[in-house]
Structure formats: C-alpha cells, structure tokens
Amino acid sequence: MHEITRELNVDLGDRSYPILIGQGLLGTADLTPWVVGSQVMIVTNDTVAPLYLESARACFPGKQVDTVVLPDGEKFKDWQTLNLIFDALLEKRHSRKTTLVALGGGVVGDMAGFAAACYQRGVAFIQVPTTLLSQVDSSVGGKTGINHPLGKNMIGAFHQPEMVLIDTESLQSLPAREVSAGLAEVIKYGLIRAPDFLTWLESSIAELLDLDQQTLAEAIYRSCACKAEVVALDERESGLRAILNLGHTFGHAIETFAGYGTILHGEAVGTGMMMAADLSARQGWITEDDRDRAIRLITGARLPDRAPPGMTPEDFRSLMAVDKKNVDGSLRLVLLTALGEAVITEDAGAGHLQDTLQAYCQPAV
Numbered sequence: 283m284h285e286i287t288r289e290l291n292v293d294l295g296d297r298s299y300p301i302l303i304g305q306g307l308l309g310t311a312d313l314t315p316w317v318v319g320s321q322v323m324i325v326t327n328d329t330v331a332p333l334y335l336e337s338a339r340a341c342f343p344g345k346q347v348d349t350v351v352l353p354d355g356e357k358f359k360d361w362q363t364l365n366l367i368f369d370a371l372l373e374k375r376h377s378r379k380t381t382l383v384a385l386g387g388g389v390v391g392d393m394a395g396f397a398a399a400c401y402q403r404g405v406a407f408i409q410v411p412t413t414l415l416s417q418v419d420s421s422v423g424g425k426t427g428i429n430h431p432l433g434k435n436m437i438g439a440f441h442q443p444e445m446v447l448i449d450t451e452s453l454q455s456l457p458a459r460e461v462s463a464g465l466a467e468v469i470k471y472g473l474i475r476a477p478d479f480l481t482w483l484e485s486s487i488a489e490l491l492d493l494d495q496q497t498l499a500e501a502i503y504r505s506c507a508c509k510a511e512v513v514a515l516d517e518r519e520s521g522l523r524a525i526l527n528l529g530h531t532f533g534h535a536i537e538t539f540a541g542y543g544t545i546l547h548g549e550a551v552g553t554g555m556m557m558a559a560d561l562s563a564r565q566g567w568i569t570e571d572d573r574d575r576a577i578r579l580i581t582g583a584r585l586p587d588r589a590p591p592g593m594t595p596e597d598f599r600s601l602m603a604v605d606k607k608n609v610d611g612s613l614r615l616v617l618l619t620a621l622g623e624a625v626i627t628e629d630a631g632a633g634h635l636q637d638t639l640q641a642y643c644q645p646a647v
C-alpha cells in the first residue's frame with residue numbers, strides 16, 4: 283500500500299501547508315508540486331542516508347537533486363555543522379529559488395529548517411521526518427534552530443515548511459529507545475489538551491511500543507492535529523503555544539546538564555513532564571491520583587523517572603534561569619490544572635518547586 287491515508291492542514295493564511303500521512307510514501311510520492319524552483323537540496327545524516335536517501339531522491343523527478351549528509355547526533359546541532367549545509371548550497375550553486383528537504387529526525391529538521399530560514403535570507407523547505415518524535419512534533423510548526431552550550435535551541439528562527447510528508451513505514455527501522463522518546467511528545471498532547479487522547483493512549487501504549495502501523499498512524503494523526511491547531515492559534519508563541527513546552531523547562535535543563543545527546547530530548551521531556559505533574563499536584567492543581575496516572579503512562583512508555591546522576595536542584599535552577607519562556611528574570615512554567623488542561627504560570631510555589639526538584643534528583647529506589 284503506497285497511498286496517503288490521512289491529511290491535515292496547518293492553517294496559517296497564505297503560508298498554510300499540508301501534512302500528508304501514509305505507509306510506503308518515501309520513494310513513491312511525487313513532491314514536486316511543493317518544490318520552489320528547479321533545485322532541491324536533501325539534508326540528511328549518516329544514519330538515515332543509507333536507509334532512505336535513494337527513496338527520497340525519487341520523490342523529486344525532473345529536478346536537480348543534490349544532497350548533504352551531516353554527522354548524526356544532537357551534539358552536532360551546532361554552528362559548525364549548520365555551515366556544512368551552506369557550504370553544499372554554495373558549492374552546488376543553489377539560487378534563491380531552491381528547496382531544502384529535511385530527511386531525518388528532529389535534529390536534521392531543525393537544522394535544515396534554520397538553514398532554509400537563513401540561506402540568501404530565506405528559501406523554501408520540505409519536512410520528511412523519519413523518527414516518531416519528528417513525525418508528531420518537530421516537523422510541524424516552524425520552530426527551527428541550533429543549540430548553544432549554555433542552552434537548548436537558543437539560536438533559531440520561525441520558518442514554516444511548504445509541506446510535511448510522513449511515511450509511517452520509516453519507523454520500522456527506529457531503535458526502541460527512540461520510539462519511547464517520541465512517545466513522550468505524543469503523551470504531551472494528551473496531557474495539555476486532549477483528555478480523550480490520553481485515555482486512548484493508556485490502552486494503546488503496548489501497540490505503539492510494538493510499532494503497530496495502524497495504531498501509530500492514529501497517534502501521529504491525532505498528535506499532528508493537536509499541534510497544528512495550537513500553532514494556527516499562536517504561531518509565534520505569544521501565549522497559548524507555550525503549552526507545547528510542557529516538561530521542557532525541566533527537560534531542556536536535563537539535556538544541557540547531561541551534554542547534548544547523552545539523554546534524548548524525548549527522554550528529558552518525559553522526566554520533565556513527570557516533574558510538572560508532580561509540581562502541579564503539590565500546588566493542589568491536580569489530584570494525586572491524576573499525578574500518578576500521568577506518571578504511570580510516561581513510565582509505561584519506558585521513559586526515565588529521575589534526573590541524571592549527579593544533577594542537583596541547584597543545577598536545575600541555574601539552567602532553568604535561561605529558559606526562553608522567562609520574562610524579566612521570572613521563571614515561567616507550564617503546569618497542569620487537570621489531565622488535558624495546561625496553564626503557563628509564574629506561580630511555581632517556591633517551596634513546592636524545591637520539593638519537586640529534590641524528589642527527582644534523588645537516586646531511584
């Protein structure tokens with residue numbers, strides 16, 4: 283079966299774009315209707331290239347297709363690696379009418395998107411995400427960028443793709459640890475905005491971990507629908523969009539502390555969401571039963587339930603002080619007021635925050 287089985291739209295006026303979902307689309311879909319100009323630069327990495335580069339090339343018949351293969355890893359989401367994309371574009375004489383194609387996970391997507399935002403002051407790009415996390419989250423919404431040693435995604439731009447092509451079959455080659463990492467962002471949508479989805483996830487987690495195609499397609503569709511809706515309401519995160527950051531204030535601190543790549547983004551977000559649920563319960567905003575329900579689901583997705591060894595509450599506080607959501611030095615967190623309802627708040631309840639940090643910095647028993 284090589285057909286588009288589900289379709290969504292990200293509604294952003296004249297910058298609206300489709301998300302096409304199906305099985306076996308890589309290599310069979312014709313993406314030329316979304317290509318601007320006659321040149322295409324596929325950006326991928328040295329893990330994904332041997333798996334899917336040839337199939338991806340076949341999606342652009344009649345175009346000049348060039349490729350740049352980056353080293354794989356979160357630690358390469360930096361200036362030096364970004365420059366490899368600019369080098370390739372200039373060496374192959376790509377003009378302003380070129381289209382970059384991000385073929386890979388969120389690291390490739392964020393970097394290719396940022397390169398597209400910058401090259402000759404902005405060119406078109408297409409997202410072809412191949413990890414669960416990138417299919418449910420990073421390929422949609424136009425956040426692009428790179429890390430800085432002092433903070434996650436600190437340099438970047440909003441730049442929306444022309445379209446997103448999701449081939450669920452590509453997930454069959456994904457390591458189990460990466461599947462769990464992707465599930466963290468899937469669970470996030472249930473926790474912030476979709477209580478029915480949360481209930482569905484509780485009964486579907488085993489099939490998702492087993493990479494059952496139908497269940498995956500449903501989870502991806504519902505996740506993208508949730509993200510597309512939030513992005514359409516608040517593209518540049520002036521308010522509502524920050525709920526997509528549930529667990530990320532803690533999670534980004536964990537990733538930065540551990541050194542990018544040691545702990546996967548989704549893993550850090552999983553722990554961070556447990557911490558957010560824990561703090562919400564300490565604040566009295568959700569019940570202890572709801573906190574336990576959230577934690578059970580995240581643990582069920584095989585995500586870590588503690589901060590990395592050696593990380594202290596003080597490490598959290600100093601790393602969270604540079605979070606992008608902070609205003610005038612005040613920490614802003616995304617917390618839960620119910621399962622399926624999130625708020626952005628400056629009220630972290632100082633004592634409660636310290637209790638949560640301590641609880642998650644303790645070694646697991």
Ligand SMILES: NC(=O)c1ccc[n+]([C@@H]2O[C@H](COP(=O)([O-])OP(=O)(O)OC[C@H]3O[C@@H](n4cnc5c(N)ncnc54)[C@H](O)[C@@H]3O)[C@@H](O)[C@H]2O)c1
Nearest residue numbers: 329354387388389412413415416419420425452455456547
């Ligand atoms: N822009 C956004 O809105 C947004 C949202 C969420 C996360 N992110 C970013 O995304 C990144 C995380 O993305 P990720 O989890 O996809 O990690 P990743 O891009 O590092 O990919 C994970 C691993 O899987 C490999 N891989 C990719 N596709 C594969 C396949 N089909 N089969 C086998 N291996 C494959 C990759 O080479 C890599 O080793 C982080 O940098 C995070 O900050 C961005």
Ligand SMILES: O=C(O)C(=O)C[C@@H](O)[C@H](O)[C@H](O)COP(=O)(O)O
Nearest residue numbers: 419423425434435523526527530606
């Ligand atoms: O799209 C968003 O908005 C998100 O917050 C999605 C997050 O899952 C993602 O990790 C994003 O990159 C975080 O953005 P940041 O602005 O906190 O760096």
Ligand SMILES: [Zn+2]
Nearest residue numbers: 467530547551
């Ligand atoms: Zn994230």
